[in-house]
Amino acid sequence: MFGPLIVKPAKSKGDKTGSWRIKSKPSFLQKNCIACKLCLLICPENCISGKEKNAFAVDYNFCKGCGLCAIVCLKNDIEMIEEASSKTG
Numbered sequence: 001m002f003g004p005l006i007v008k009p010a011k012s013k014g015d016k017t018g019s020w021r022i023k024s025k026p027s028f029l030q031k032n033c034i035a036c037k038l039c040l041l042i043c044p045e046n047c048i049s050g051k052e053k054n055a056f057a058v059d060y061n062f063c064k065g066c067g068l069c070a071i072v073c074l075k076n077d078i079e080m081i082e083e084a085s086s087k088t089g
């Protein structure tokens with residue numbers, strides 16, 4: 001009768017967000033990550049990938065800089081940095 005209520009977040013190749021993410025972006029430090037996947041699960045853009053410890057990363061083409069991933073990371077392994085910072089791409 002009803003369709004599935006839980007669906008995967010959309011990720012449109014034609015909807016890149018990098019050009020208007022102007023304030024900050026996440027930097028994955030890859031030092032204390034325990035591969036809990038909380039960041040990956042919370043990201044509304046579904047733009048975080050990774051499976052192993054210290055190997056999670058973000059696709060900046062889709063990241064909006066909301067900061068949710070940094071908030072939920074229990075190991076403080078994600079740092080929000082200024083958009084113009086040279087720490088990461």
Ligand code: SF4
Nearest residue numbers: 043063064066067069
């Ligand atoms: S800042 Fe927001 S959109 Fe960007 S990777 Fe983190 S949760 Fe996803």
Ligand code: SF4
Nearest residue numbers: 033034036037039073
């Ligand atoms: S939330 Fe933090 S510890 Fe968990 S997978 Fe993401 S970066 Fe690693």
